[in-house]
Amino acid sequence: MKTRVDAVTAWESLFRAQVAVMRTIAAEFPSRDISLNEYDVLFNLTRQPGRELRPRDLNRHILLAQPSLSRLIDRLAGRGYVEKLPDPTDARGTIIRLTNAGFALFRRVAVEHMGSITARVGSRLDDDELAELAALCDKLRGDA
Amino acid sequence: MKTRVDAVTAWESLFRAQVAVMRTIAAEFPSRDISLNEYDVLFNLTRQPGRELRPRDLNRHILLAQPSLSRLIDRLAGRGYVEKLPDPTDARGTIIRLTNAGFALFRRVAVEHMGSITARVGSRLDDDELAELAALCDKLRGDA
DNA sequence: CCATTCTCAATGCAAACGTATCGAAATGGC
DNA sequence: GCCATTTCGATACGTTTGCATTGAGAATGG
Numbered sequence: 001m002k003t004r005v006d007a008v009t010a011w012e013s014l015f016r017a018q019v020a021v022m023r024t025i026a027a028e029f030p031s032r033d034i035s036l037n038e039y040d041v042l043f044n045l046t047r048q049p050g051r052e053l054r055p056r057d058l059n060r061h062i063l064l065a066q067p068s069l070s071r072l073i074d075r076l077a078g079r080g081y082v083e084k085l086p087d088p089t090d091a092r093g094t095i096i097r098l099t100n101a102g103f104a105l106f107r108r109v110a111v112e113h114m115g116s117i118t119a120r121v122g123s124r125l126d127d128d129e130l131a132e133l134a135a136l137c138d139k140l141r142g143d144a
Numbered sequence: 145m146k147t148r149v150d151a152v153t154a155w156e157s158l159f160r161a162q163v164a165v166m167r168t169i170a171a172e173f174p175s176r177d178i179s180l181n182e183y184d185v186l187f188n189l190t191r192q193p194g195r196e197l198r199p200r201d202l203n204r205h206i207l208l209a210q211p212s213l214s215r216l217i218d219r220l221a222g223r224g225y226v227e228k229l230p231d232p233t234d235a236r237g238t239i240i241r242l243t244n245a246g247f248a249l250f251r252r253v254a255v256e257h258m259g260s261i262t263a264r265v266g267s268r269l270d271d272d273e274l275a276e277l278a279a280l281c282d283k284l285r286g287d288a
Numbered sequence: 289c290c291a292t293t294c295t296c297a298a299t300g301c302a303a304a305c306g307t308a309t310c311g312a313a314a315t316g317g318c
Numbered sequence: 319g320c321c322a323t324t325t326c327g328a329t330a331c332g333t334t335t336g337c338a339t340t341g342a343g344a345a346t347g348g
Binding site (some may be wrong): 066072092093 | 293
């Protein structure tokens with residue numbers, strides 16, 4: 001069956017490309033104040049209205065086990081980059097909100113980080129290819 | 145500048161797709177004898193003539209720091225899945241060779257693992273899209 | 289030919305991770 | 319309303335990871 005092989009091949013290519021790009025980007029990642037996973041949490045918070053999200057929802061976007069994310073959030077909170085608020089609609093839950101300090105840190109890091117991405121990704125593919133790649137990956141993710 | 149934004153967007157899409165697919169695949173990953181990273185090492189060894197490779201070369205394909213890979217290999221060797229041989233052409237180097245037991249384990253795990261990939265990846269994209277995605281990712285990786 | 293520099297793999301150590309588990313609160317059936 | 323089940327986030331504990339460094343051998347160049 002042809003599709004079986006193609007699916008595995010496509011995943012293999014995507015995975016290796018991710019490894020190759022991630023290696024460059026991680027090596028160039030700025031700031032000793034924050035790790036890539038921590039940055040990713042800040043990034044996801046900036047994309048939400050009010051810059052806040054419950055851990056459970058954050059966890060859907062981030063490749064970390066729930067306890068790991070829980071501790072990562074505690075570390076960010078300890079440094080003042082996020083704050084933990086009680087969820088009025090669910091007494092079990094917590095709301096993680098990006099602080100001004102966290103947003104400032106994000107913006108400072110994001111500029112340089114996006115420069116790395118642009119240099120590494122933008123140099124290999126042209127605009128049409130980038131758009132095509134994004135469309136295929138969005139379809140593959142299937143959150144649409 | 146349009147390309148800057150597109151490159152970042154494309155990387156974001158690729159990265160999130162990787163997270164989404166990896167989460168499914170990792171959850172379904174078979175066998176408690178081996179982790180995904182360990183499987184990846186075995187996989188890369190099977191792709192080489194003689195099923196052997198030096199740690200340095202393995203490291204290019206795998207997203208792990210050199211000391212982490214070094215210890216991962218030791219663990220695999222301790223369980224008999226790979227063997228460490230002296231490199232006749234470089235007395236510093238070691239050659240990591242997949243054992244028969246390692247190859248048998250790989251094949252046993254690979255069948256089920258590729259089933260997960262096919263189910264998750266193959267169900268969202270058709271054959272043409274899979275081929276297109278693979279081509280773009282290969283170009284992005286740029287090992288060519 | 290020797291000194292300097294570089295590369296390969298291993299080790300010490302602290303930080304971060306995953307699995308298993310827990311308490312508390314929400315949900316769903318009866 | 320009540321008990322069983324599920325969900326949310328936190329904690330315990332062993333494992334894995336990365337950074338810094340080391341030692342040994344290869345390459346360079348004067």
